[in-house]
Amino acid sequence: MPPTDPPPPPVRVFLPDGQELRGLLHARGQFPRGGWMYWVALPMWADVPETETVEPREYRVWLTAEQARPIQGVSYDQVPTHPLQRQAPTTEGTDRWAWKVQRTGPGKDGRAHRFVVHVWDCPQAPADASELDVFSALEALAVPGAVACSECSADVALGPLT
Known part of the structure; x- marks a missing residue:
């Protein structure tokens, strides 16, 4: 049986309206100047129009240290950490973030x-x-x-x- 990776550790996620959720921390990224971002999965409900039902899905988003915070007593040693690079703005498409x-x-x-x-x-x-x-x-x-x-x-x- 092949070894399985440990599940991602939980983190506290703070929404703009003050609500607090639990997410799963999949990765950490650090910018050259020292800032950090966190790749967090949040459980959400999603509509399935074909079956007229609602099913659980995972939504992943990069968050800052103010938005995703550690939980006391949880180890984050196994979370992958990557350097993040700034990307030049793109001029392609109309949905760009510039x-x-x-x-x-x-x-x-x-x-x-x-x-x-x-x-x-x-x-x-x-x-x-x-x-x-x-x-x-x-x-x-x-x-x-x-x-x-x-x-x-x-x-x-x-x-x-x-």
């Missing part, structure tokens, strides 16, 4: 410039701005006073990742 940053002038109070992160095709995004990947967009949002545009739903897409 972002642009708009720099606005200083406010009336004389404070520093403010940054607004837009989806790449937002009408309010500067046409001549470079396109950024999601990780660079998140770095731009980390600047104090930076916001994600609500007109193009950048706030909906990036909000859970910040």
